[in-house]
Amino acid sequence: MARAPETGNLRQRVAIEAARLMAEQGIDDYLSAKKKAAERLGLSDRAALPANSEVELALLEHRRLFMAGESAQTLTSLRTVALAAMQFLHKFSPRLVGSVLSGAITTVSAVELHLFSDSSESVALQLIDQQIDYRLTERRVRYRADHYQGTPVFCFEYADCDIEAVVFPLNGERQPPLSPVNGKPMQRMGVKGVEELLDVKQSESLVDRFFA
Numbered sequence: 001m002a003r004a005p006e007t008g009n010l011r012q013r014v015a016i017e018a019a020r021l022m023a024e025q026g027i028d029d030y031l032s033a034k035k036k037a038a039e040r041l042g043l044s045d046r047a048a049l050p051a052n053s054e055v056e057l058a059l060l061e062h063r064r065l066f067m068a069g070e071s072a073q074t075l076t077s078l079r080t081v082a083l084a085a086m087q088f089l090h091k092f093s094p095r096l097v098g099s100v101l102s103g104a105i106t107t108v109s110a111v112e113l114h115l116f117s118d119s120s121e122s123v124a125l126q127l128i129d130q131q132i133d134y135r136l137t138e139r140r141v142r143y144r145a146d147h148y149q150g151t152p153v154f155c156f157e158y159a160d161c162d163i164e165a166v167v168f169p170l171n172g173e174r175q176p177p178l179s180p181v182n183g184k185p186m187q188r189m190g191v192k193g194v195e196e197l198l199d200v201k202q203s204e205s206l207v208d209r210f211f212a
Contacts, residue, residue, distance in 0.1 A: 010048035012058075014038050018050070019058035023067060026107035030055055030181070053182040059104045075103055076198065081161040082111045083194045088158070089126065089165065092117050093173060095188035102187070110155075110162035114176075114188060120152045120167045132156050139166060141177035149177075 017037035018030070027033045030052040038049060050058075063071040078100045086094040098112035099105045115123060127134050134156035140148045154165040176186040189197065 010041075010043060011050040011054065013041060014043065014048055015050040015054040015058040016062070017041060018055045019062045022055070022059055022106045023062050028106050028108045051182075052180065056102065056104045056181050059106075060102070063103070063105075071103075071105070075100070075105060078105065078109065078111055078161060079194060079198055081159045081163075082113070083191065083198065085111060085113065085158045085163055085165075086191050086194065088130075089113070089115060089123070090191070091126075092123060092167075093190070094165075095173075095190055096194050097186050097188050101189055102181075110164045111158075113163065113165045114172075114186075115165050115167045116170050116173045117167055118169050120154075123154055123165065123167055127154065127156060132158070141166070142180075143175070143177055 014034060014037045017040060018033040021027050021036055022030075022033045027036070034049050034055060038044070079096075082096050082100055086096065092115035095114040096112070097114055099109045100111050117123060124134070124136070134154045137153050137155060138150045139153045141151055142148050152167045154163075154167065156163050156165075176188055178184065179186045
């Protein structure tokens with residue numbers, strides 16, 4: 001019984017250090033950040049590794065406490081670019097997801113979008129029509145504990161920001177994949193929501209807004 005509080009404290013220490021590494025060193029992978037944090041703290045007990053959601057909350061808190069002005073400006077810039085890219089890709093019903101939506105950004109965070117089309121080639125054609133160079137890759141997304149599905153991802157620059165646009169079939173709009181952060185269906189936001197989000201005062205607590 002005495003180990004539970006100790007383990008909980010270790011998890012919190014790892015989460016705080018992992019968040020610092022992500023914020024200050026641009027580590028964008030939760031597992032890598034947690035392992036590096038545990039190593040720095042001299043911990044080898046895997047039970048001390050926090051959940052990704054714990055690290056994300058610590059990252060939001062770190063940015064609020066130590067990088068408030070810079071964080072607000074960077075987040076607003078990323079969301080403004082996200083909105084412009086969504087308007088550009090409007091016919092694919094774009095949704096903003098990931099760290100630019102939650103606010104848990106790092107120095108290397110890309111704008112992540114979900115697009116919906118039964119033909120990924122149509123997305124490629126629009127990018128080509130606007131002379132936007134892109135790289136096509138694939139990402140495995142999870143819908144259940146035992147079910148993964150490969151989806152095409154268009155990686156390109158828009159207004160000097162990295163964009164990662166994942167293309168789902170049209171019927172995928174109603175069934176978001178599970179978040180790699182908390183294992184719940186991913187939160188998505190459309191154009192109108194992002195417009196409203198940009199009008200929200202930067203002093204509003206992102207923790208309260210997204211993790212209530």
